Amino acid sequence: MPRLIRVLLAAICATCAGSLPAIGEPVPIDNASFENDVLADGTFLFGANGWTCTGDAGCLNPTVVNYYGGNAVEGNNLGFVQRNPGGLPAGVLAQVLRANLQPETRYTFTMAIGNRLDSPLMGFKYRVQLFAGGELCAQAINAVEPKKGYFLTFTMKYESPRADDRIGRPLEIRIIAEDGQMNLDFVRLDSTPIQICKSDFNRDGSVDDFDLFDLFTALFLNDPLADWNRDGAIDDFDLFDFLNAFVIGEC
Ligand SMILES: [Ca+2]
Ligand SMILES: [Ca+2]
Ligand SMILES: [Ca+2]
Ligand SMILES: [Ca+2]
Secondary structure, eight states, rough: OOHHHHHHHHHHHHHHHHHHHOOEEOOOOOTTTSSSSOOOTTOOBBBBSEEEEESEEEEEOOOOOTSSSSSSSSSEEEEEEEEETTTTOOOOOEEHHHEOOOTTTTEEEEEEEEEOOOOOSEEEEEEEEEETEEEEEEEESSOOOOOHHHHEEEEEEEEEEESSSTSSEEEEEEEOHHHHHEEEEEEEEEEEOOOTTTTTOOOSSOSHHHHHHHHHHHHHHHHGGGGOOOSSOOOHHHHHHHHHHHTTTTT
């Protein structure tokens, strides 16, 4: 292949690579598909390995009595949460993850939600929550409702702020029954850093002297934002590192 064409192809490929969307990094979730407990077909268990279960919550191995096709979305088992009428406590599946909330990061929480054909309860209401350090980050209520016997994909997105007291604290997911029984499978949480220019300290879209002034102010006030190099300490190195990037025009 002529050298000029090879160079052009390389340039085109480099452009393509640069334009690809950022791919989310999976945040580990224990027993995310509820397969760690071995269940015979058509049986269930209160409790699920790796999850904190309260009230009516656990895992089940569905059959054609429960779903068209008779299968879970992935593997053999599903999770379930249930709330019976009459004011009994809500069934909750919760898990504190081995990952802390990162700043300026986009989180995407997805799972399959199923609505049993044979559910003995009329209702289908649930709540999904994402916490960090016990403080709520995002929640969705009855976001999708599959027809009886089917599953639908649930998605909840959350963009973390640049700084607040939840940053650096453990993430937790909670799935709560509000009314009736809800089934779930193939739970995933992905994180993707939001593309920002760190040198644009005041995030106004340009890098200029105001960013330096604002960093000085933040350092003076011991504002958490002054930890520019994100090493957990607010000190002279934040100023040095900022100036270094500022002078060479690095983001
Ligand atoms: Ca499964
Ligand atoms: Ca089955
Ligand atoms: Ca700026
Ligand atoms: Ca620092």
